[in-house]
Amino acid sequence: MAILKEAYQALESIVGPEFVSDDPGIREAYRKGGYGKNRPALEGQALRPGCVILPGSTKEVQQILKICTQYKIPFIPIGCFGIATQSPKVPDVLSIDLKRMDYLEIDEKNMYAICGPGVIYAQLQAECLKKGLATEGPGCGVGATVIGNHLNAGVGPLEYRMGWAQRRMLGLEWVLPDGDIVTLGSTSLDDEDYFWGEGLGPDLRGVLRGTFGWQGGMGIVTKMATKLFPFPGQDLERTGISPRTGFNMPPHLMKWLNVFYNSIEEAAFAMHELSKAQVGMALMTAPFSWRYFSRATSKEDFHESWQEALPELKETTPYMMRIMLVGLAGPKQLEYEEKVVREVIGRVGGDVREGRPFDESWINNADAHRIMFPGGMETSMKFHFDSLDASIELAKAAAELKRKYTPPLLDDYGIPGWLQMGDFGHVAFCEILVYFDPTTDPNDCYQHEVGFVESVRQDLELKAYCGLQGSYGPEPQIIGPAYNNYHLKEKELQDIFDPLHISNPPRPLDYAYGIDLDIDLSPQK
Amino acid sequence: MTLIDFETYRWDAQNCVRCSNCRWVDFIWMASLQFSKICPSSARYGFDAYAAHGRLEIALALANGELEWSPKVLEEIYTCTLCGACDVKCLRNVGLEPTQTLEWMRQKAVDDGQGPMPEHKAVAENIANNRNRYGTPNDNRGKWLRSDARPVQKADVLYFVGCNSSFKQQQIAQATAKLLNASGTEFMILGEQEWCCGNQLYNVGLVDQAREMAEHNLKAIEESRAKTVVASCAECYQTLKVIYPKLMGKSTTDLGFEVLHITEHLDQQLQNGKLKFTAPVNMRVTYQDPCRLGRMSEPWTHWEGKRGKYGIFDPPKPRRKGTYGAYDPARNLLNAIPGLQVEEMERRKDQAWCCGASGGVRDAFKELALWSARERIEEAKEVTGAEAIISACPYCKENFTEVITADKERLQTLDITEIMLQAISPEGKEAC
Incomplete structure (x- = not known):
């Protein structure tokens, strides 16, 4: 440990000896974060932190950061550690694990929740569903912390109606790197009031927001309010034994409509037209590979069935557009929305089939990490917000590029990613996913990196948004x-x-x- | 030599994506902030070194020679109850088996002369000297028998009693025997030929000593010619069904006899009309799924092979995901008792919260074991308003009892055999 003994004692006096440690084993567990940890860019550069601390309150966070400032100790805030950017890359870092700060308060009437940085989406969603409300579980999984994800981007299946996370941010409390506390929005007038995000003058949320944001490079947000939305969660029935768990959806209030196409353009046109009708809770075109991930009983089973299915999939290029319909105001709304969807599809074309009233992915995104299932690592070659047309153009180009690096990337067909409408059609989100094994053959990682860099150049050539890579x-x-x-x-x-x-x-x-x-x-x- | 080859599971440790699912209740089943966690040691200590994802990093560092043993590192790996929740969660999504690595670390600790913990060594010494974990002469093993329990010399069913019910909570053995009688099941026992099953020995990494127990007990069972071995202890049950085949390099199906928990056997008897509950038990209760009866109890399938790209096992390796644990038999039995109201806790079946007693934790880290039990008791009271928490493992009951007594709780704890005994005869109530 190179953190000064004097500084360590000061930290210990803040949280008590139980919640600070310089033990090598404890530090080892904070060396490598999740996503991208095996990318060569990070492997070998991740260091063991000098010390780990678990604060329990804003006051403790403030005192810790003041100690860091006094002794010039680099620090890293950690939510769930699902992202490699929280791995120490300079020596003698203080890793600040925020999981004890799981404060959660829901204002049911005004539809918002105030969260501490240790609260994960699944916890928030569990409490919301009991109250007829919901948040949007992000695509990266509901094990993500609410605050960490809001400061990141926060894209998920329900953004069609709820918008992505950074746009749901309301009042907040923010401890700057030097330990000063800033409150934004209505919180700056009244410590208890988190209802408004906007304050007077420039909106400092702009500093915090951004696709993939600061990743802990701007102090620590210790409380944040987020918008909630009406959702008949009380009517969901939890069912199943692992790994087949899910919600039974109440048929009088919720429904899946799956529409099948043989080209992405047809699917996209339908998504455009449906967005104009402003109906539905979610609207997405997902790759068939996800079905295979979801249904596989093991890695071996997945690879066998995927290889068997792939030739035909390449031939027929099927795409499935999924629409989740929810009768927020009751069964009549559901009936109305279904009629609208069927009328639109009748006009634009598509094979509509009613889906099983069951969900394991969209309401609480319980199976998000299944995308790691086939290979061991998944990375997003594209993470793109734009118009739907631009997204399609990029997705097709990305698919070509991906083929150039396949193998070692896992073989796929057509558009290997998901396309989704956000904000009722004001934006389309396109994520192109690649799967590979980062550990068995070092050359695979190298090829992945080369492809990643080439993908960025492709973005620039097409003037596409470099969301993730930026x-x-x-x-x-x-x-x-x-x-x-x-x-x-x-x-x-x-x-x-x-x-x-x-x-x-x-x-x-x-x-x-x-x-x-x-x-x-x-x-x- | 460790039984588990870390190189087979190195891929898992390297490819953990730190999603943290291993420390949360299945996100579908998560119903509140308060009862959202599933890993006791992670919930108690907070640092990631006490959760599976952090322990995998520790395992890699140990295997790579980047981390040295210390008392604190031993604490980090031995505070795990090996309850299997992390396996169930990880196999649902990412497809890794962290428990294999958790077990390997303990085996390596023993191999390196560092483990297990002193308290584990004391238990192991008792077992070595007296063939039971309490150090009592093993001749006393059959002394729980009363005149109203009637084992026979030869039967198809062998009741494997276990150390706890033989020496400490004998009322569980007595209730089990009476229930077997009441269901028309002729049964025999091994008496002093029954040795400690070795569950704790295996779990703390003492593989050789555990194998010695396995070899002896398997021979005794073979000589008894039993077709079915029934256990009332979830730890014994899992040891016979899963750990013995693992130790002996075979599959559960190759044991030559069937292993049933008493709840599975009596549920069969209930279904075929041989067991009837006639005496009402007017009580509101909730049920604790013992980890080793539930998510940890799926049969073991011996596997040998290699691991290739994408972590694929060649030949394919069956995964134990907790799907087929024995969750329903106990519920069927409790629901068949007249007057008994059975309410579920939020964390149930494969998502149950461990009582905290297992994996050697109660012996070496009593404070953690009791903290974990206290958490569960709070859940039982707050979620279900139950008068009693029923379990199907004597170690759960023992752990709950200690907290209930210390905290002067009004909640009772009972073994499932005890409440079933009340339901077959009014005298059973007095016996409990």
């Missing part, structure tokens, strides 16, 4: 100049809030570490 990998070196050198401006902004650069360094410039690969990262001429 703040998550080494690629901003390429993207920055095309986006007004946003990365350098980000750095300037951080200099104001964190002049000592102690909040999860080297955020926001993780890519400054580069990747230990012989890839030319300079912009292509």
Whole structure:
């Protein structure tokens, strides 16, 4: 341990000896975060933190950050650790695990919840469903912390109606890297009032928001209010034994309609038209591979059945558009919305079939991590917000690019990802997923990295939104100049809030570490 | 030599994506913030080193020589109750089997001369000297028998009593014997030829000593010519059904006899009309699924092979996901008792919260064991308003009893055999 004994004692006096440790085993467990941890860019660079602490309140967080400032100790806030950016990359870091701060309060009447940074979506959803409300579980899984995910992007299946997480952010409490507390929105007037996000003057939520955000590079948000939405959760019936658990949906209030197409363009056109009708709780076109993930009893079973099915899938390129209909105001709304959907599909085409009234993925996203099932690692080659037409264009180009790196990427067909409407059609989200084994053959990782960099160049060529890559990998070196050198401006902004650069360094410039690969990262001429 | 080859499971440790599902109740079944956790050691201590995902990182570091043994590292790996919840959760989504690695770490600790904990060594010494975990002469093993329990010399059914019910909570053995009689089941016992099953020995990494127990008990069972072995203890049940085949390099189906928990056997007798509950038991109760009767009890299938790309096992390896645990027999029995109101806790069946006694935790980390039991008792009271928490494992009952007594709780705890005894005869009530 290189954290000064004096500093350690000060930390211990804040939380007590039970909640701070410099034991090597405890520190080892905070070395590597989840997603992307095996990317060569991070493997080998993740260090054991110098010390781990579990604060229990905002006051303790504030005191801890003041100690960090006093002793210039770099710190990393950790929610669920599902993301590799919370791995220490400089020596003697203090990892601040926030899981004890699981404060949760729901204002049922005004439809919002105030969460501490240790609350995960599943907990929030469980409490919401009892009250006839819901939040949107993100695509990365409801094990994600609510605050961490809101500061990240927060894309999930119900964003068609609920919008993505960063847009649901209301009042909040934020401890800056130097320990000062800032409250935003109505909270700045009244500590108890989290109803409004907007305050007077510039809206500082803008500093916190962003696709993939700061990842702990801007202090710690210790309380946040998020919008909730009406949802007849009391009528859901929990059922099943692991791994086949799910909600039985009340047939008089909820319904799946699945519409089948043989081209992505036909599916997209239908999504456009349905969005105009402003009906439904969720609207998405998902790849068939997900069905195989979901139904497989083991990895071996998946690979066998997938390889068997793939030739025909490549031939017929089926796409399934799924629409979740919910009668928020009662059965008559459900009847009306179904009529509208059937009328639209009757007009634009498509084979409509009613789905089984059962859900394991959309309401509480319990099976999100099944995407790791086939390979061991999944990464998003594209994470794209744009118009639907632009998304389709990018998705098709990405599919071509993916084929170039397949294998080692897992073989697929057509558009290997999901397309979804958000904000009732104001935005389309497209995520192209690639699956690979990051551990068995080092060359697979290398190929994956090369493909990733090429994908960024493709984005720039097509003027597509580089959502994920812009703040998550080494690629901003390429993207920055095309986006007004946003990365350098980000750095300037951080200099104001964190002049000592102690909040999860080297955020926001993780890519400054580069990747230990012989890839030319300079912009292509 | 460790029984488990870490190299087979290194892929799992390397590919843990830190989703943290291993410490939460299945997200579908999660019904509240208060009862949303499933890993006792993680919930109690907070640091990730006490959850499966953190322990996998520790395992990798140990295997790679990047982490040295210390008393604290031993604590980090031995505070796990090996309740299997992390396996059930991970196999639902990511498809890894963390429990294999958790067991390997303990076996390695023993191999390296570091483990198990001193309290485990004391129990192991008792077993080595007296063939039971309490250090009592094993000649006394059959002394729980009363005149109203009637084993026979030779029968198809062998009742494997277990150390706890033989020496400590003898009322469970007595109730079991009477229920077997009442259901028309002729049964025999091994008496002093029954040795400790070795569940704890295996779980703390003492593989060789556990194998010695397995070899002896399997030989005794073979010599008895029993077709069915019935256990009233969930730990004995899981040891006979899962750990013995694992230790002996065979599958459960190759044991040569069937292993049933008393709830499974009596449920069969209930279904075929040989067991009847006639005396009303007017009580509101809830049921604790013992981990080793529920999610940990699926049969063991011996597997040998190699692991390739994508973590694929060649030949395919059957996974034990907790799907086919013995959840329903106990419920069928309780629901058949007249007057008894059975209410479910939020965390149930494969998602049940461990009482905290298992995996050597009650012996070495009593505070954690009791904390875990206290959590469950709170759930029983708050969620169901129950008067009693019923379990089907003497170690659950023992752990609950200690908390209930210390906290002067009004809630009772009973073994399922005790409440069933009340339902077959009015005298049974007095006996309990």
